[in-house]
Amino acid sequence: MQQAISELKAANIGDVLVNKSLAEFTTWKIGGPADVLIVPHTKDQLVQAVRILHSHGIPWSAIGRGSNMLVSDKGIRGVVIKLGEGLDYVRFEGNIAVAGASYSFIKLSIMAGKQGLTGLEFAGGIPGTVGGAVYMNAGAHGSDVSRILTSAEILTETGELRQWQPEDLKFDYRHSVLHEQRGLVTEATFELSFGDRKEIAAAMASYKDRRLKTQPLQLACAGSVFRNPPGTFAAKLIEEAGLKGLRVGDAEVSVQHANFIVNTGKAKASDVLTLMAQVKDAVKARFGVELVPEVLVVGER
Ligand SMILES: Cc1cc2nc3c(=O)[nH]c(=O)nc-3n(C[C@H](O)[C@H](O)[C@H](O)COP(=O)(O)OP(=O)(O)OC[C@H]3O[C@@H](n4cnc5c(N)ncnc54)[C@H](O)[C@@H]3O)c2cc1C
Numbered sequence: 001m002q003q004a005i006s007e008l009k010a011a012n013i014g015d016v017l018v019n020k021s022l023a024e025f026t027t028w029k030i031g032g033p034a035d036v037l038i039v040p041h042t043k044d045q046l047v048q049a050v051r052i053l054h055s056h057g058i059p060w061s062a063i064g065r066g067s068n069m070l071v072s073d074k075g076i077r078g079v080v081i082k083l084g085e086g087l088d089y090v091r092f093e094g095n096i097a098v099a100g101a102s103y104s105f106i107k108l109s110i111m112a113g114k115q116g117l118t119g120l121e122f123a124g125g126i127p128g129t130v131g132g133a134v135y136m137n138a139g140a141h142g143s144d145v146s147r148i149l150t151s152a153e154i155l156t157e158t159g160e161l162r163q164w165q166p167e168d169l170k171f172d173y174r175h176s177v178l179h180e181q182r183g184l185v186t187e188a189t190f191e192l193s194f195g196d197r198k199e200i201a202a203a204m205a206s207y208k209d210r211r212l213k214t215q216p217l218q219l220a221c222a223g224s225v226f227r228n229p230p231g232t233f234a235a236k237l238i239e240e241a242g243l244k245g246l247r248v249g250d251a252e253v254s255v256q257h258a259n260f261i262v263n264t265g266k267a268k269a270s271d272v273l274t275l276m277a278q279v280k281d282a283v284k285a286r287f288g289v290e291l292v293p294e295v296l297v298v299g300e301r
């Protein structure tokens with residue numbers, strides 16, 4: 001690892017931060033350190049960094065805005081890559097939106113609406129990056145990334161840039177092939193439709209209003225903790241099992257939305273994991289339904 005770190009620094013691939021806490025990079029504000037966090041500022045630096053890591057056989061993973069991740073208290077061994085400002089861009093070509101992977105998915109939604117383009121209204125309240133949204137096939141209000149994405153530029157494990165088509169990404173409910181196959185999204189292209197600016201703004205306002213009423217947006221969280229089981233809602237089962245307000249340390253099942261766990265202070269990842277296990281067990285005992293996490297639990301346990 002030491003040799004790779006020296007090589008990364010010598011190659012000027014951006015910031016190379018050793019033993020860097022990841023808590024500040026997650027919306028839960030929880031998580032131990034990455035052995036090394038690298039922040040390439042440009043796409044060239046990113047490509048070079050991945051090639052160096054590949055040549056040393058060092059594992060790497062990506063972090064976007066950390067809005068769907070539970071990083072363990074011991075943190076992540078190996079290298080974590082956070083994309084820098086060089087991939088924080090958007091451009092519109094007619095009804096096509098092309099966004100860099102570190103661009104905010106919410107900003108993309110707002111910018112598309114301002115162009116009079118419809119199709120991204122659902123993204124107005126999803127507080128991650130474009131890269132994270134593609135990885136997760138993020139969605140809301142009956143739509144998701146798979147409905148509008150026409151291609152994604154992927155940096156492969158060996159450091160090659162490739163254009164992937166939607167079928168290559170094998171999208172499913174909150175799932176893409178990137179869960180099984182390492183690859184970094186560097187850019188995504190979305191096909192939208194020309195619509196009415198006022199109607200788009202009205203839809204976004206109503207989604208936002210609904211979220212403000214139903215989700216604990218003012219508290220540190222990571223969105224829905226569990227996937228919705230087929231035919232029902234995780235939140236409904238958790239509420240009916242009487243678990244709202246259940247706490248472990250500073251981690252709490254939100255009293256506002258039962259499928260959100262909020263960090264009310266200094267919750268540790270272990271507190272959230274214990275709470276998740278208690279919720280899972282109680283729902284299984286009461287309804288016989290096996291809840292499956294939607295949030296990604298990463299790092300050394
Ligand atoms: C208040 C709140 C509301 C939310 N509402 C919704 C919602 O309605 N719908 C929904 O789907 N989600 C929702 N989420 C969850 C979350 O915002 C989404 O899953 C989002 O898409 C994650 O993006 P991110 O950039 O934060 O990814 P991260 O959490 O940083 O990462 C998620 C995964 O993507 C990978 N990844 C990140 N960037 C890249 C990249 N460039 N290339 C390859 N892999 C990458 C990471 O390695 C990780 O495995 C919500 C979260 C919060 C806090």
Ligand SMILES: NC(=O)C1=CN([C@@H]2O[C@H](COP(=O)(O)OP(=O)(O)OC[C@H]3O[C@@H](n4cnc5c(N)ncnc54)[C@H](OP(=O)(O)O)[C@@H]3O)[C@@H](O)[C@H]2O)C=CC1
Nearest residue numbers: 027028106124125127204208211216217218219220221222
């Ligand atoms: N609970 C948590 O852990 C977290 C919650 N969030 C929530 O996610 C939302 C976005 O946060 P963030 O990315 O930091 O951006 P901001 O809250 O800074 O918002 C950025 C822009 O997006 C607009 N906006 C925010 N939410 C919505 C929405 N639901 N629909 C349409 N437009 C919206 C804002 O408009 P305006 O100023 O008019 O609202 C602003 O122009 C906020 O509601 C925030 O509370 C974000 C991160 C973590």
Ligand SMILES: C=C(O[C@H]1[C@H](O)[C@@H](CO)O[C@H](OP(=O)(O)OP(=O)(O)OC[C@H]2O[C@@H](n3ccc(=O)[nH]c3=O)[C@H](O)[C@@H]2O)[C@@H]1NC(C)=O)C(=O)O
Nearest residue numbers: 140141142214223224226227228233235236239256257258
């Ligand atoms: C927040 C996320 O996505 C969200 C997305 O924002 C919303 C809106 O489209 O729909 C899903 O939530 P959700 O299924 O919990 O949606 P909601 O409309 O809030 O609730 C569904 C049902 O559960 C009930 N409900 C909700 C909250 C609660 O505390 N108790 C309860 O009984 C509601 O009454 C409703 O009948 C996504 N979650 C999943 C796991 O699919 C995320 O993925 O992180």
